[in-house]
Amino acid sequence: MGKVTTLPAQNCIYYRFGFCVYEETLNPGFDVESRCLVLMELEEKYDHLLSQADNFDLNQDQVHKIWVSRFGENVMWEDFCRAYMPRSRDDDRCSSLFGNACIKLFPECGGRCPHYMPERC
Ligand code: SF4
Numbered sequence: 001m002g003k004v005t006t007l008p009a010q011n012c013i014y015y016r017f018g019f020c021v022y023e024e025t026l027n028p029g030f031d032v033e034s035r036c037l038v039l040m041e042l043e044e045k046y047d048h049l050l051s052q053a054d055n056f057d058l059n060q061d062q063v064h065k066i067w068v069s070r071f072g073e074n075v076m077w078e079d080f081c082r083a084y085m086p087r088s089r090d091d092d093r094c095s096s097l098f099g100n101a102c103i104k105l106f107p108e109c110g111g112r113c114p115h116y117m118p119e120r121c
């Protein structure tokens with residue numbers, strides 16, 4: 001019997017660089033396993049800083065100053081993730097970022113599936 005092959009799905013609206021964003025589109029943020037490592041790390045550090053601010057009764061300005069002294073005004077994504085790739089020269093957000101998630105942590109698209117939805121031309 002011949003091998004069953006699936007048709008390519010590069011034109012599916014859920015297709016991103018070989019990965020599938022279907023589940024994330026249905027339930028944004030639900031799958032914590034696919035969260036961007038940089039955002040997760042920064043969120044953890046910021047939460048820690050806020051809890052310290054609470055303990056030491058720091059105001060917002062002081063918290064901001066501490067944050068900037070530790071991480072600078074602009075966070076260097078590449079310091080936190082080796083797979084980071086900027087979108088363009090003017091946009092330093094990672095090209096793999098989808099909402100707060102990382103496309104590279106989604107399942108790979110194995111070709112047209114029951115959720116396949118071609119883009120309208
Ligand atoms: S064809 Fe299916 S697996 Fe592939 S991107 Fe579309 S929805 Fe996802």
Ligand code: SF4
Pocket residue numbers: 035036037038039077081082083084085094095096097098101102103104
């Ligand atoms: S590749 Fe980009 S989106 Fe994915 S974890 Fe790294 S920085 Fe975040």
